[in-house]
Amino acid sequence: MTQEKLFIKLKEEFAKIIEEKQLSMDKVNIRSEALSIDEAIGNTKRTDFPIITGKEVLLQAEYKGFYGQAFTDAPAIFEGKLSQVLDMDLTSGGHGRGIFIAAMNAVMCSLGLADHTIHCKNEGPELCAKKIKSYFKERYADIKITLVGYQPAMLENLADGFRVRVLDLNPDNIGQIRYGVQVEDGIKDYSDAVQWADVILCTGSTICNGSIVNFLDLDKETIFYGTTIAGAAAILGLKRLCFESL
Known part of the structure; x- marks a missing residue:
């Protein structure tokens, strides 16, 4: 499977979920922002996790009180509707992908279609x-x-x-x-x-x-x-x- 086919499939399947649940008509706000090290992973005994060494950031999307995350090297801040998330370009770089994936995780968690969407912390x-x-x-x-x-x-x-x-x-x-x-x-x-x-x-x-x-x-x-x-x-x-x- 090529990257293009993969992201087309993910976008199509997520779009189906949004349409079936009639979420595209809702005024939904999704916010995705880079978390601090403490927010993302807490106090760990190791100092060589990628999130700590600065090689990755953890984006977090919030949707109706549910959260989804995405590790990425492309920091982003976004607030908007799910229809805008679906319009993002997923093939040309990490910016749109990170927001899309974090938002998808949050929405699917809210619907009971995915779980364990928040990174563990401390121990x-x-x-x-x-x-x-x-x-x-x-x-x-x-x-x-x-x-x-x-x-x-x-x-x-x-x-x-x-x-x-x-x-x-x-x-x-x-x-x-x-x-x-x-x-x-x-x-x-x-x-x-x-x-x-x-x-x-x-x-x-x-x-x-x-x-x-x-x-x-x-x-x-x-x-x-x-x-x-x-x-x-x-x-x-x-x-x-x-x-x-x-």
């Missing part, structure tokens, strides 16, 4: 990582996991029990040894790391930069994690883990 990332390790331990005897997206708590936990490779796009991480694993280039090392793995554990924020299309049609199990992918996972039927989010 949540550590607890989630431990639960993800347990998830794999309970289901697989011996597997090789390629972690897509440098997520320190997950990497440390998975490396203690599994053979793990990790891909990332941040040049500050690539080539570094983290928790006994060398961070590899998400572009240059993609093919080898994916072919090597039995299971791909992929960050849902790939939906914002469009690289998710590289992980949608693989001939092996692919599991996404995080809040960003909540609505898209429901629409596309993707397996998703997000244990400590709200």
Whole structure:
């Protein structure tokens, strides 16, 4: 699937939901803004989460008291109607995608079509990582996991029990040894790391930069994690883990 086809599908499916629920006629205000580190992830013992290092921002949309979020490298502030969200260009950059995805997550959460749309805080990332390790331990005897997206708590936990490779796009991480694993280039090392793995554990924020299309049609199990992918996972039927989010 190409990026264009992916975003056309997401927009069409979300538009159907809005039409069926007659939301397009409502005077709906959606506000999406970059959260501070404390608002997004709270007080964590680690200092190398992407949201803390400044490589990503977390956009938050509010709709009728429900919230949806999206990790992105494109900060944005938006207030308007759902019809305006549907008119956004999703193919040319991250600005419109971040607002669209955050808004979609909030609306789908309000309708009971998606859940766990608010990022965990404080000890949540550590607890989630431990639960993800347990998830794999309970289901697989011996597997090789390629972690897509440098997520320190997950990497440390998975490396203690599994053979793990990790891909990332941040040049500050690539080539570094983290928790006994060398961070590899998400572009240059993609093919080898994916072919090597039995299971791909992929960050849902790939939906914002469009690289998710590289992980949608693989001939092996692919599991996404995080809040960003909540609505898209429901629409596309993707397996998703997000244990400590709200």
